[in-house]
Amino acid sequence: MNNTMSVIKKVAIYSRKSRPDETDETLKRQLAFLIDKCVDNNWEFEVFQEYGSSQDSNRPELNKMLEKIQSFHYDAVVVTDQDRLSRSTVGFHQVKEILTNYGVQLVTSSKIYDYATQEDDLMSDMQSIVAKQEYLNIKKRLVRGKRQSAKEGNWVGGKTPIGYLYDHKTKKLTPDENAPTIRRIYELYLSGNSSTEVERIFDLDGILTPSGSKWNKARISVVLSNPVYKGTVIYGKTKVSKVEKKPSGSPKQLRADESDQIIIDHAHEPIVSPEDWEKVKDIREGRLTKPPSARIGKVIFTGLIKCGLCGRTHSFQRRKGKELRVTSCQTRYYSDDGEKYTVCKNKGVKLELFEQVFFAKFGQFVNELELYLEEIKQNIKHDETNPVDEKAILTANIKKIEADIKKVQKGFIAEIYTEDEAQKEIKRLKVQKKYVEEKLKRLDTKSKDEKIDELQGTLNKLTSLLEGTSDLETKDINYLLTAIIDHIEYKRVGDHKAEIEMKIHYKGQ
Numbered sequence: 001m002n003n004t005m006s007v008i009k010k011v012a013i014y015s016r017k018s019r020p021d022e023t024d025e026t027l028k029r030q031l032a033f034l035i036d037k038c039v040d041n042n043w044e045f046e047v048f049q050e051y052g053s054s055q056d057s058n059r060p061e062l063n064k065m066l067e068k069i070q071s072f073h074y075d076a077v078v079v080t081d082q083d084r085l086s087r088s089t090v091g092f093h094q095v096k097e098i099l100t101n102y103g104v105q106l107v108t109s110s111k112i113y114d115y116a117t118q119e120d121d122l123m124s125d126m127q128s129i130v131a132k133q134e135y136l137n138i139k140k141r142l143v144r145g146k147r148q149s150a151k152e153g154n155w156v157g158g159k160t161p162i163g164y165l166y167d168h169k170t171k172k173l174t175p176d177e178n179a180p181t182i183r184r185i186y187e188l189y190l191s192g193n194s195s196t197e198v199e200r201i202f203d204l205d206g207i208l209t210p211s212g213s214k215w216n217k218a219r220i221s222v223v224l225s226n227p228v229y230k231g232t233v234i235y236g237k238t239k240v241s242k243v244e245k246k247p248s249g250s251p252k253q254l255r256a257d258e259s260d261q262i263i264i265d266h267a268h269e270p271i272v273s274p275e276d277w278e279k280v281k282d283i284r285e286g287r288l289t290k291p292p293s294a295r296i297g298k299v300i301f302t303g304l305i306k307c308g309l310c311g312r313t314h315s316f317q318r319r320k321g322k323e324l325r326v327t328s329c330q331t332r333y334y335s336d337d338g339e340k341y342t343v344c345k346n347k348g349v350k351l352e353l354f355e356q357v358f359f360a361k362f363g364q365f366v367n368e369l370e371l372y373l374e375e376i377k378q379n380i381k382h383d384e385t386n387p388v389d390e391k392a393i394l395t396a397n398i399k400k401i402e403a404d405i406k407k408v409q410k411g412f413i414a415e416i417y418t419e420d421e422a423q424k425e426i427k428r429l430k431v432q433k434k435y436v437e438e439k440l441k442r443l444d445t446k447s448k449d450e451k452i453d454e455l456q457g458t459l460n461k462l463t464s465l466l467e468g469t470s471d472l473e474t475k476d477i478n479y480l481l482t483a484i485i486d487h488i489e490y491k492r493v494g495d496h497k498a499e500i501e502m503k504i505h506y507k508g509q
């Protein structure tokens with residue numbers, strides 16, 4: 001990281017309100033913090049501060065900054081966190097494209113992102129998902145009346161799901177002309193087709209979504225897992241933490257317990273019978289929770305499981321002739337005289353049970369990621385800056401400088417230059433050459449398509465892991481999980497029947 005910090009010389013500070021509950025005072029504090037950071041690091045800086053709304057649509061300062069980035073003014077952009085740049089995943093993707101193409105790094109209060117490397121790319125994509133969800137949550141919190149409305153079985157879930165129409169008079173959903181397509185997805189799945197096979201069948205039949213997109217596997221999975229189709233309304237799937245905060249001071253978003261959610265069955269006319277919906281759920285969960293360790297036989301969670309009570313890393317053991325287990329926590333608490341001790345109360349568990357809980361949770365995350373990638377693929381505008389042209393220009397520049405160096409050398413031989421003059425000139429040209437070469441190196445990152453392919457590749461690996469069809473080696477699976485997951489908080493306290501409590505902490509969150 002220190003290495004990266006040293007190449008940064010000139011930066012742009014970007015600041016704006018990105019949440020409805022932020023005051024001018026918070027903004028001022030943020031700006032002061034960012035300026036301090038630049039002064040500490042000896043960075044020359046320029047400030048771009050947006051006034052007014054937190055909406056993405058009207059942001060003159062951002063545009064001004066992006067323009068200057070494209071004429072190579074800055075080495076980095078400094079923000080409190082990534083979601084300052086854009087609240088929408090699509091908008092964020094566009095900003096990121098420009099940063100990538102112009103080799104500009106993104107410095108946040110917690111981390112430096114260099115989008116030229118794949119891991120950061122994946123992390124930032126995930127962060128923008130998280131930030132988006134959090135924003136939606138704050139919006140939800142502000143409209144408290146919605147909860148009451150939901151209790152009455154009204155549709156308050158936002159976007160109307162495909163297959164339904166929202167009736168403004170009754171505030172309920174009614175099936176529309178797309179309902180048969182939804183029913184067909186369920187029927188195909190129940191008769192033994194996987195969502196990939198449903199995708200293929202719809203593709204062959206030329207069936208598209210109402211907005212004209214392809215019915216891909218991710219969309220089909222969303223339909224299959226949405227209880228709205230059995231007539232159920234769920235409100236409040238996520239909640240905002242009162243305790244945990246992100247570095248920016250904003251509250252962290254958590255998945256709500258089922259007891260905090262408003263779940264109303266028979267809220268509107270179902271498209272699929274509740275019995276069929278539950279059958280689909282069983283099939284889906286059977287697929288998602290198939291423990292890969294049964295086949296792999298080794299541990300893929302090495303170093304990832306942390307005690308929810310004391311934070312110690314759990315290890316694994318196999319008692320003679322028995323199944324593989326996550327060990328109980330070994331932390332000892334000594335009495336004041338150091339004579340006696342008690343051991344941390346966190347119990348171990350069969351690895352198989354641990355995996356079932358883990359893969360059910362992780363499966364949801366991968367689903368979200370998959371949807372997000374689809375959204376990017378559908379929505380990115382064709383990029384006007386062509387890295388290939390840019391590359392050609394820089395390559396030509398290098399050739400010209402090389403030719404100039406030769407000219408000076410020849411000039412020295414022909415006694416046009418003195419030795420001193422020639423050396424000075426050559427030195428100057430070499431510095432220039434190195435500068436252009438570095439620019440070229442930064443530009444020499446992968447194309448957008450290649451990056452999407454890479455992210456898709458990672459997703460495919462995760463999906464086959466979830467489906468139990470992965471052919472990766474144990475250590476590669478561990479490597480893959482470690483690239484995405486910071487740690488898995490695990491807690492199981494009580495008698496032998498105690499349930500597993502688990503929270504997956506993803507990197508960059």
Ligand SMILES: [Zn+2]
Nearest residue numbers: 307310329344
């Ligand atoms: Zn412990």
